[in-house]
Amino acid sequence: MSEVRLGQVEYINCIPVYHALEEGLLVGDIELVKGPPSKLNKMFLDGELDITPISSIEYARHANQCIILPNLSISADGRVESILFFSQLPPTELEGKTIAVTTSSATSVVLLRILFEHFYHVDVEMISVAPDLDAMLAAADGALLIGDDAMQAHQQVLKDHRELIVTDLGEAWKEFTGHKMVYAVWVTHAALGQTAPHVIDQAASLLYEAKQIGLSQREALLEKSQRRSGLPFEVVDHYLDTIHHELGEAEQKALLTFYDYAYKSGIIEERVKLNIWGLVD
Known part of the structure; x- marks a missing residue:
């Protein structure tokens, strides 16, 4: 070969x-x-x-x-720090809202969908958007980022003292299932x-x-x-x-x-x- x-x-x-x-x-x-x-x-x-x-x-x-x-x-076992959902409202209050998900990922989008359906019990519409937090939040009520993009965006949110709720999907999955x-x-x-x-x-x-x-x-x-x-x-x-x-x-x-x-x-x-x-x- x-x-x-x-x-x-x-x-x-x-x-x-x-x-x-x-x-x-x-x-x-x-x-x-x-x-x-x-x-x-x-x-x-x-x-x-x-x-x-x-x-x-x-x-x-x-x-x-x-x-x-x-x-x-x-x-990861719990918090993963690089699979993050950014929103102004808690996930449980996003019924009927539009969510922007990164085009860079497959598993994380499915994980978010599972959490919304089985853990948060809300119905959302997902749209695929290039991984840019400001553009995503301009188009939707929440934004999913992964990898270095997520970590860099989180650091900027903290630096700018933005009032966003940041949900770590690994932590939410652990709370929901008890699993890694x-x-x-x-x-x-x-x-x-x-x-x-x-x-x-x-x-x-x-x-x-x-x-x-x-x-x-x-x-x-x-x-x-x-x-x-x-x-x-x-x-x-x-x-x-x-x-x-x-x-x-x-x-x-x-x-x-x-x-x-x-x-x-x-x-x-x-x-x-x-x-x-x-x-x-």
Whole structure:
């Protein structure tokens, strides 16, 4: 097989996994392809990437086409700090209102929809808008931002002392279900399991080792994350403790809970099983 095309989410939540690869601390026959989650989702499903972190809901929609790589996720236990809903009214008071959701995300939009339907019990209309808080709030009564965009917007809101309610969707999900929230998993194409299983083995090992090296070099991660995001040091420092990258039993249970609610809301047509490489039901 030729060089593996590996997707890389541009947000700082992926830096711990990719730092060693970017810095040449690990050598692999890979090409890093950077982009926001929505772009990488599409590229993978169009066959333009071999492996990528994919939005959790997109795995559910295309589970028969995907194999999940073990030991990798983008997740958090409660507050996530980078999946934020901004509004002037509490979410429970937004019945019949219009909500602007970022075009950069898939999972977070579904998570917000589930929370409105099953936790807040209000009906809202969602419109997709480019990730700009002021433009979103000019067009709607609430705005969903993710990743570095969300964190930067939150810092500006605090700096300007704006009277906005900021709801952390990870915290709301935890309050609603008691579970962690898994926002993305790393996947490859199911066909590779038949045609090139050694490629999956090598990629899974490489990414796991890259993650372990990254997590052992905290100062380098902090410097790189601060430089790329422009966020204050203390914000980045706390965020690196907030975002996790495991895919153990708790994360798997959390994923299946999320998929159950997506099924109940009619977002996916059938319940989902997790096809994790190396694990047998």
